[in-house]
Amino acid sequence: MPSPAEVGLLVTLFNAGRHAEVDSLSQQLLKQYPAFGFIWKVRGASLQSLGKEEALPAMRMAAELMPQDAEAHFNLANTLKDLGDLAAAESSYRIAVQIKPEYVEALNNLGVVLQRQGRLTDAVSYYQKATQIAPSFAMAHYNLGNALKDMRQNDNAVTSYRRALALEPAYAEALSNMGVALHNLGQLDNAVSSYLNALQINPSDAESHNNLGVALQELGRLDEAEASYRRALTVDPGYADAHSNLGAVLRESGRLDEAIAYCQRALLLNAAHAQAAANLGNALQDIGQPDEALAYFHRSAELQPDDADAHFNLGVALQAIGQFENAVSSYRRALAINPEHIGAQGNLSDTLLHLGQLDHAESGYHRLLSIKSDSAEAYNNLGSALLDLLRIDDAVDSFRQALKIRADYVSAQGNLMFALNYHPDISGEELFAAYRAYDERFGLPLRSTWPAHLNVRDARRRLKVGYVSPDFRMHSCRHFLEPLLAHHDKRAVEVYAYAELAREDQVTSRYKEYADHWVTTRGMSDEALAERIRADGIDILVDLAGHTAQNRLGVFARKPAPVSLSWLGFGYTTGLSAIDYFLSDASCVPQGSEHLFSETPWKLPTPSFAYRPAEGMGEVSPLPAVERGHVTFGTLTRAVRINHRTIRVWSDILKAVPNSRLVIDNRNFKEPAMQDRLAERFAEHGIQRERLEIGYHSPPWDVLRGMDIGLDCFPHNSGTTLFETLYMGVPYVTLADRPSVGRLGSSILEALGHPEWIARDEDEYVATAVALASDISGLSSLRTGLRTKMASSPLMDEPAFARKVEEAYQHMWQDWCQRGD
Secondary structure, eight states, X not given: OOOHHHHHHHHHHHHTTOHHHHHHHHHHHHHHOTTOHHHHXXXXXXXXXXXXXXHHHHHHHHHHHOTTOHHHHHHHHHHHHHTTOHHHHHHHHHHHHHHOTTOHHHHHHHHHHHHHTTOXXXXXXXXXXXXXXXXXXXXXXXXXXXXXXXXXXXXXXXXXXXXXXXXXXXXXXXHHHHHHHHHHTTOHHXXXXXXXXXXXXXXXXXXXXXXXXXXXXXXXXXXXXXXXXXXXXXXXXXXXXXXXXXXXXXXXXXXXXXXXXXXXXXXXXXXXXXXXXXXXXXXXXXXXXXXXXXXXXXXXXXXXXXXXXXXXXXXXXXXXXXXXXXXXXHHHHHHHHOTTOXXXXXXXHHHHHHTTOHHHHHHHHHHHHHHOTTOHHHHHHXXXXXXXXXXXXXXXXXXXXXXXXXXXXXXXHHHHHHHHHHOTTXXXXXXXXXXXXHIIIIIGGGGGGOOOOOOOOOTTSOEEEXXXXXXXXXXXXXXXXHHHHHTOOXXXXXXXEEEOOSSOOHHXXXXXXXXXXXXXXXXXXXXXXXXXXXXXTOSEEEESOTTXXXXXXXXXXXXXXXXXXXXXXXSSOOOOTTOOEEEEETTTSXXXXXXXXXXXXXXXXXXXXXXXOOTTOOOOXXXXXXXXXXXXXXXXXXXXXXXXXXXXXXXXXXXXXXXXXXXXXXXXXXXXXXXXXXXXXXXXXXXXXXXXXXXXXXXXXXXXXXXXXXXXXXXXXXXXXXXXXXXXXXXXXXXXOSTTTTSXXXXXXXXXXXXXXXXXXXXXXXXXXXXXXXXXXXXXXXXXXXXXXHHTSGGGOHHHHHHHHHHHHXXXXXXXXXXXX
């Protein structure tokens, strides 16, 4: 046994931090006293301070030689913990507290290793024991707060952090982590204060700077958030989280190139940084690179297979590029992880709606409303599903509920008006009342933003004409917009295209050739786009969307050009008193109906459009009735146009024409459930299922070749499909109903020279269809010559149409020049 003087010298050297001398003396003493555990204990602690690997065997020997020395086991456990051997450390800590049950440091550290192993409940119990025994032990309160935060018991975590801070007010780590818990509770202002207090104590804490930035960003204080992220990177230039978050805030600020650079830097620092991959994907989507973005969303989801947000973001990216089935799978994966993920439930329902799975979409929206009963978006989108489910009254109620929740929800107001356009039982006056309400709510309040237009008032000069559309792509509008743009006289007009496009295609390339100036508007606010249009000096601004998706009516409400008009995309008034004209014709807007438009109807010589057929439609076939021995009626209309009036009238026609069939072909009827639903409506009028051919084929040219007579819808007529029907040699019957959505069919037939197919009421509609079906020879003759007649009519005279539109523009412009307003 060493002498007291030898042991005392060893302890004195250790306490003085002279660890090299402790190493030397302990080796000498152990040669004489190899079984004296205390020397091993001091040697192990000293070697640990020197960072030498020999510390662990020394501590093991101390614990073995002094099995009842709690401190020896505690020291061994600390070394094992630091080396990452958590199971062995746990065992040694347990021995220490078994020997000394009130050993608060061992209880605290046992909690630490349990927490690191994910055993949070056990960790909490040991931290609580430590704080009960030693209420002034600040570190135990702090660690308890960390464990409770990890368990999402953020309220209790904040309480523990406050206890630690009451004991040690300058405890920076406690302030920083309390900020995280407050952030988790949604107390963002308090979280910011906590982070700032932590940084006053330790301004070199990169994590606190980063977390402060996150809270500031959520508060919308983007400039301050950016500054915080940059301070984090000044402290730690290799901090991948801060690079990723800085990229996210720069994206939110619209600085996309910088955002991409910082996200890429984050991934260079940490290739497995899932959030950086997601942030980079978002930025790439914003600059119009959806395919490149998709790769990063895939990467993020692979790195976080159990993260609902990662699968949700992947679904959004897949949806954006048209991979709808894969998007559905991603949204369902997100919901399997988090059944109450509002974004995933909403987007899943939207995608199912797009795919025509209407029953599933409706169920999804109801599920979303069970999670968030005040979701205006859910009611709005549910209304769209109900429209296609042939439940127009329920759809109207749903849109109105959305507006009751959010009075400023312009999309819901637009959808409400869209639905009322199709309602079979309201008058034109009732319909227009909804449009006046739209203007009062969303249009008239912006009158104060109307600028004084400084355009040169020269009635003879070349006009700057701006076309605003989300449909400069493969869209049905191309059949009517291309004939105009392709034939514009560039000596008379300078064309600006304001394109609200998420994705371009081959048709977009053609539009770019027609335009003198191409302006991408996606991501621009209404105010910013209006300012751009004013800066471009546009004389005449044309709305091509009305209340359809991705419209920019908020721009038109600010009146950025002296003359504005609406044409083509919607078929009826916008409701905005800020728009001067509605471009149409006397067939669509008959005398006496002008009061149903907020704009002044400008009536071109009929028709107010020219049609360019799609490629690959093929030849006109012989009349099917000759070979089949029965007449086949048909329509390619979408479900929203089919109502109790059309079903009753079409049923009467089928009853009046023995053995006749009715084809209804549209993507809305892709699903068997929808086919059955519609068939049941006809069954109520005594029409057997075998007389109906309900389904979906694309392209529909062979479907049209199988029809003898087309049936237009009312009170809202069909659109492009009426032109396609005639071009394939199929005459159609229409009913002249409400202006102007209920008179498009009339305008086409008058321009073609067949007004006799226009009915004035439902009885005449039935009689006209029956008369056509009764003259098979006449139908055969019509079929062979209808395409030629159409091609030689104003319906397909593209240059002449362009000239009359340009003439209208000149007259509109002259009127403005003369008014002097």
